[in-house]
Amino acid sequence: MVVSHNPSELVTAVASGDRRALARLITLVEESGAGANEALRLAFEAAQPAHRIGITGAPGAGKSTLTDRLISMAREQGESIAVLAVDPTSPFSGGAVLGDRVRMQDHILDSGVYIRSMASRGHLGGLSVAAPKALVAMEAGGFDRILIETVGVGQDEVEVTSAADTVLVVLTPGWGDGVQAAKAGILEIGDLFIVNKADRPGVRDTVADLRSMLALGGEPAWEPPIIETTAYSGSGVEEVWEAVERHGAHLGEAGLEARRRSRRRAELTTALTVRINDRVMGSLAAGAGAELAAAVEQGAIDPWTAADQMEGI
Amino acid sequence: MVVSHNPSELVTAVASGDRRALARLITLVEESGAGANEALRLAFEAAQPAHRIGITGAPGAGKSTLTDRLISMAREQGESIAVLAVDPTSPFSGGAVLGDRVRMQDHILDSGVYIRSMASRGHLGGLSVAAPKALVAMEAGGFDRILIETVGVGQDEVEVTSAADTVLVVLTPGWGDGVQAAKAGILEIGDLFIVNKADRPGVRDTVADLRSMLALGGEPAWEPPIIETTAYSGSGVEEVWEAVERHGAHLGEAGLEARRRSRRRAELTTALTVRINDRVMGSLAAGAGAELAAAVEQGAIDPWTAADQMEGI
Numbered sequence: 001m002v003v004s005h006n007p008s009e010l011v012t013a014v015a016s017g018d019r020r021a022l023a024r025l026i027t028l029v030e031e032s033g034a035g036a037n038e039a040l041r042l043a044f045e046a047a048q049p050a051h052r053i054g055i056t057g058a059p060g061a062g063k064s065t066l067t068d069r070l071i072s073m074a075r076e077q078g079e080s081i082a083v084l085a086v087d088p089t090s091p092f093s094g095g096a097v098l099g100d101r102v103r104m105q106d107h108i109l110d111s112g113v114y115i116r117s118m119a120s121r122g123h124l125g126g127l128s129v130a131a132p133k134a135l136v137a138m139e140a141g142g143f144d145r146i147l148i149e150t151v152g153v154g155q156d157e158v159e160v161t162s163a164a165d166t167v168l169v170v171l172t173p174g175w176g177d178g179v180q181a182a183k184a185g186i187l188e189i190g191d192l193f194i195v196n197k198a199d200r201p202g203v204r205d206t207v208a209d210l211r212s213m214l215a216l217g218g219e220p221a222w223e224p225p226i227i228e229t230t231a232y233s234g235s236g237v238e239e240v241w242e243a244v245e246r247h248g249a250h251l252g253e254a255g256l257e258a259r260r261r262s263r264r265r266a267e268l269t270t271a272l273t274v275r276i277n278d279r280v281m282g283s284l285a286a287g288a289g290a291e292l293a294a295a296v297e298q299g300a301i302d303p304w305t306a307a308d309q310m311e312g313i
Numbered sequence: 314m315v316v317s318h319n320p321s322e323l324v325t326a327v328a329s330g331d332r333r334a335l336a337r338l339i340t341l342v343e344e345s346g347a348g349a350n351e352a353l354r355l356a357f358e359a360a361q362p363a364h365r366i367g368i369t370g371a372p373g374a375g376k377s378t379l380t381d382r383l384i385s386m387a388r389e390q391g392e393s394i395a396v397l398a399v400d401p402t403s404p405f406s407g408g409a410v411l412g413d414r415v416r417m418q419d420h421i422l423d424s425g426v427y428i429r430s431m432a433s434r435g436h437l438g439g440l441s442v443a444a445p446k447a448l449v450a451m452e453a454g455g456f457d458r459i460l461i462e463t464v465g466v467g468q469d470e471v472e473v474t475s476a477a478d479t480v481l482v483v484l485t486p487g488w489g490d491g492v493q494a495a496k497a498g499i500l501e502i503g504d505l506f507i508v509n510k511a512d513r514p515g516v517r518d519t520v521a522d523l524r525s526m527l528a529l530g531g532e533p534a535w536e537p538p539i540i541e542t543t544a545y546s547g548s549g550v551e552e553v554w555e556a557v558e559r560h561g562a563h564l565g566e567a568g569l570e571a572r573r574r575s576r577r578r579a580e581l582t583t584a585l586t587v588r589i590n591d592r593v594m595g596s597l598a599a600g601a602g603a604e605l606a607a608a609v610e611q612g613a614i615d616p617w618t619a620a621d622q623m624e625g626i
Contacts, residue, residue, distance in 0.1 A: 037617060044615035136615075261610040268609045269593065271620035276589045280582065296581045297574040302357035302449075304350060307584035 007039035014140045015046045019114050022141045026116055029133040040133060047139035049260060050082070051248045054164030055149045056186065061170040062196040065231040066240070067149045071113055073241040079144035080112040084134055086119075086127060086150045086160060114141065128159045129274055132267050135163055161189050162266065165259050166247045168240070170194045171210065173202035187213055190224050192243050198228035198236065222250055283310065320352035327453045328359045332427050335454045339429055342446040353446060360452035362573060363395070364561045367477030368462045369499065374483040375509040378544040379553070380462045384426055386554040392457035393425040397447055399432075399440060399463045399473060427454065441472045442587055445580045448476055474502050475579065478572055479560045481553070483507045484523065486515035500526055503537050504560050507553060511541035535563055596623065 004010050004021070010028065013021035028039045053070075055063050067083060074081040118127070118134060131148070138146055150160050161167045169190035193214070195206050210226055225243050229236030251259070283289040289310060295301045301309075317323050317334070323341065326334035341352045366383075368376050380396060387394040431440070431447060444461070451459055463473050474480045482503035506527070508519050523539055538556050542549030564572070596602040602623060608614045614622075 037621065040617050041615050044617075133617075260612070264609050264612060264616055265606060267616035268606060268619055269597065271617050272593045272597075272623060273586075273590060275620055276593060277586060280585045280589060284582070284585075293578060293581060296577050299573070299577060302354050303577055303580035304353050304357075304446075304584050306581055307588055308350065310585060 005035075007035055007042055010039060011042040011046050011140055014043070014137070015142065017111070017141070019111060019141070022114060022137065023116070025140070026134045026137045029137050030130055040136065043137045043140040047136050048142045049256070050139055050143050050146045051166065051256070052135065052146045052148060052164045053244055054161040054167040055147060055170060056161055056167065056189070057170030057194075057196075058172070059151055061172045062231045063149055063151070063170050066168075066170060066194065066196060066229065066237070067147055069231055069234055069237040070147060070241060070244075073237060074145055075110065075112055080142070081145045081147065082114040082138040082141060082143040083116065083147045083149060084131065084138065085115065085117045086131070086148070114138070114143070128162075128270055131160050131163055132263070132270075163263060165251060165256055166191050166244055168192045168194055168244070170196050171206060172197045173200045173206045191222065191247050192240070193224055193226045194229050194236075194240060195226065196229045196231050199230050199233075203228060222247065318348075320348055320355055323352060324355040324359050324453055327356070327450070328455065330424065330454070332424060332454070335427060335450065336429070338450045338453070339447045342450050343443055353449065356450045356453040360449050361455045362569070363452055363456050363459045364479065364569070365448065365459045365461060365477045366557055367474040367480040368460060368483060369474055369480065369502070370483030370507075370509075371485075372464055374485045375544045376462055376464075376483050379481075379483060379507065379509060379542065379550070380460055382544055382547055382550040383460060383554060383557075386550060387458055388423065388425055393455070394458045394460065395427040395451040395454065395456040396429065396460045396462060397444065397451065398428065398430045399444070399461070427451070427456070441583055444473050444476055445576070445583075476576060478564060478569055479504050479557055481505045481507055481557070483509050484519060485510045486513045486519045504535065505553070505556050506537055506539045507542050507549075508539065509542045509544050511549065512543050512546075516541060535560065 004013065005024070005028075007028070010021050010025050014025050025039060025043060029036055029043060055067060055070075057063055064085075067085070071081055071083065116134065116138075118130060135146060135148070148160060148164050167189050169186050169192070171193065173195065193210055195203055195210070197203075207226055207228065214224060214226075227236055227239050227243060229240060231237060248256075284293045292301070292306050292310060296303050296306045317326065318337070318341075320341070323334055323338050327338050338352060338356060342349055342356060368380060368383075370376055377398075380398070384394055384396065429447065429451075431443060448459060448461070461473060461477050480502050482499050482505070484506065486508065506523055508516055508523070510516075520539055520541065527537060527539075540549055540552050540556060542553060544550060561569075597606045605614070605619050605623060609616050609619045
């Protein structure tokens with residue numbers, strides 16, 4: 001079967017459960033131009049908002065294995081699930097480090113599972129631009145849950161978790177104590193903390209550190225549970241899935257809709273910023289803007305004064 | 314002595330070596346408004362470009378101790394040195410995690426050393442906006458070297474290193490192997506790799522991993538050295554400082570000026586983007602822009618189509 005390149009036919013196919021069409025749609029919405037915009041508009045109309053689950057944590061914490069286990073949990077419950085796996089792209093190696101993804105191939109023949117990798121570099125404007133578009137395309141596919149797995153704990157990764165309704169933060173005993181987690185700024189974003197590789201030494205200390213750091217946050221309506229797992233054996237994973245479901249129920253339809261509203265507004269701001277950045281780049285490429293840019297490069301004028309002098313952008 | 318708030322007097326005082334005036338100047342240039350712009354322009358004119366040394370690596374790798382040691386090395390050579398220490402600010406704790414900084418108080422009575430912390434959050438536009446301004450203010454103080462120490466290995470931290478001429482990447486045997494370094498995207502940015510805590514087990518493996526990963530990069534004009542250190546005892550630190558000096562000499566005046574040119578251009582782009590973002594926010598706050606934003610929040614129109622429909626921004 002040939003997958004249509006026509007946005008309308010493509011979105012119709014995606015909504016009917018065609019996973020090859022979904023792959024094509026995600027690629028299309030990530031592009032720029034009239035076709036991409038039209039596809040995005042139609043995907044947005046067709047989208048059935050899913051419960052979005054973000055998974056973040058330091059590299060090597062076992063997020064991929066955990067994601068793999070959570071996919072199996074969803075499937076056992078008869079739920080369909082899509083995964084957006086944000087992989088780092090290294091300009092050094094020229095491609096994503098894909099090793100971790102290999103085990104997900106187990107799910108490749110299951111039409112209730114869709115897995116898509118997205119490189120964390122090379123997207124105009126970063127992940128905060130590209131990820132929401134891919135997620136809207138996925139929602140047009142009508143999945144019950146969407147997992148968003150990020151690789152690191154940098155600002156970009158933290159931003160991506162803002163696209164999720166429920167955020168899982170994965171730590172390991174070996175990674176460091178609660179202070180390191182605080183430094184990485186990930187205590188604030190977690191709805192659920194997972195101490196993975198719980199068969200390693202130091203797990204008690206990490207859980208205790210984490211509990212005392214979280215206690216400093218006062219008395220929120222939702223007290224983030226701390227769950228010990230050994231993802232490779234599956235130990236604790238059921239408890240994680242139950243906590244995810246509990247958090248979804250805690251949010252409720254009103255809570256989810258509130259998150260969606262604030263996300264849509266953030267996406268509008270991002271979309272406007274991208275358009276305006278394009279204009280900035282254009283204005284520096286020729287004419288008076290290019291002359292001013294050359295003067296800045298030479299150090300004849302400081303960048304901030306030059307920015308104030310630029311008109312019509 | 315009262316420190317002047319007049320930009321011109323302030324910059325003159327900074328250029329004459331007044332460190333209290335420098336503290337005030339950095340605070341001023343980080344603000345917005347006419348006074349800040351004027352101060353920035355004057356600081357840029359007075360700036361004597363220093364050799365900028367960036368230090369990055371995972372939390373807990375020992376960057377603060379190493380920074381402390383490098384300050385002492387510079388002082389032994391009779392060089393003045395300023396440090397911009399980028400600390401994470403947690404919205405959770407409401408302030409920077411300052412524990413690591415305490416030991417730097419040893420240098421507090423030495424006028425040849427100036428240390429300034431900068432929170433990694435809460436800056437409009439992020440570190441890439443705030444750090445270059447603070448660095449220009451420091452350069453108006455006429456230091457021989459400037460150290461830029463970042464806390465993590467996220468995208469934001471990697472961006473900050475673009476403000477440096479020589480980038481030191483600090484790893485530890487415990488932190489992980491070369492694959493983790495590749496994942497974090499830090500192999501590309503290092504001019505010099507330091508395996509700190511070299512008294513711990515696993516140091517040979519980490520060095521070997523690193524060497525093989527770096528070898529994949531081909532044959533650059535500068536082959537990044539890998540140096541084992543134990544920063545708390547000072548072992549290997551002299552070798553680090555020699556390598557820093559060697560890299561500075563390798564770049565030469567032409568190489569340094571080329572880096573400065575591309576930095577100035579990047580700062581212009583950032584400054585323009587900040588101004589335009591301000592305009593975007595303004596346009597969404599009232600009138601037709603606010604109406605469109607409300608429609609987006611409600612899901613009546615998708616964010617990308619709405620962005621296309623917005624005029625006059």
